[in-house]
Amino acid sequence: MAKIHSLSDVQSGNIGENTMIWQYCVVLKDAVIGDHCNINCQVLIENDVVIGDNVTIKPGVQIWDGVTLEDNVFIGPNVTFTNDLIPRSKQYPKSFSKTIVKKGASIGANSTIVTGNTIGENALIGAGSVVTKNVPANTVWFGNPAKQKGTIDINGTIIYQ
Numbered sequence: 001m002a003k004i005h006s007l008s009d010v011q012s013g014n015i016g017e018n019t020m021i022w023q024y025c026v027v028l029k030d031a032v033i034g035d036h037c038n039i040n041c042q043v044l045i046e047n048d049v050v051i052g053d054n055v056t057i058k059p060g061v062q063i064w065d066g067v068t069l070e071d072n073v074f075i076g077p078n079v080t081f082t083n084d085l086i087p088r089s090k091q092y093p094k095s096f097s098k099t100i101v102k103k104g105a106s107i108g109a110n111s112t113i114v115t116g117n118t119i120g121e122n123a124l125i126g127a128g129s130v131v132t133k134n135v136p137a138n139t140v141w142f143g144n145p146a147k148q149k150g151t152i153d154i155n156g157t158i159i160y161q
Contacts, residue, residue: 002033005041012045016053034071048096052103066096066115073101076109076127083115102137111146124152 002015007023016035021027027045034053044062045051052071057063061075064083069075083096097115101107105119108127119125119135126142126149135141140150140158150160 040077058109064096066098068098068100070101070103070105072104074106075101076107076111078110079107080110080112081115082113085115105135108142122152122154124158 001017002019002021004010004021005023008021008025010021010025010027011029012027012031014032016033016037018035019033019037021039022041024041025039025043028047030047031045031049033051034055036053037051037055039057040059042059043057046063046065048065049063050068052069052073054072055069057075058077060078062081064081066083067081081099084093085097099113099115100118102119102121104122107113107125108129110127111125111129111131113131117131117134119131120137120139122138123135124140125131125135125146129142129146130144131141132145138151139148140152141148150158152158
């Protein structure tokens, strides 16, 4: 059974076993969240969102329509996802671009992930980065715009270029 703090607004019934949703979160009705996730305080999760198992989302993150986080993903504090390349007030696209964060990837605090990109398995995005293109698996990226700076192995060892 999921544990949902009484000060959160969780409208979805698609929350996995042993997932914890802390205070001041909003989870819309069509969102899907897997097992053993930790959704920290002050997180917004929209409808067209899929979150896998064992995902950690730190405070201050908004996960907009079109975002998928696969299993074992880490999202640092205040990470920003976008879902509309040409946003206008009160004008909505027919569909939102898709962003996928693949299994085991980690995104550092205050990073911005521009919509329409895929972050590969086990990739590491450094804090404060702005991701504007696809990130291959097992690579390390940081900066603005983010650029590949190395690779990372299964043990978390980084080899810089």
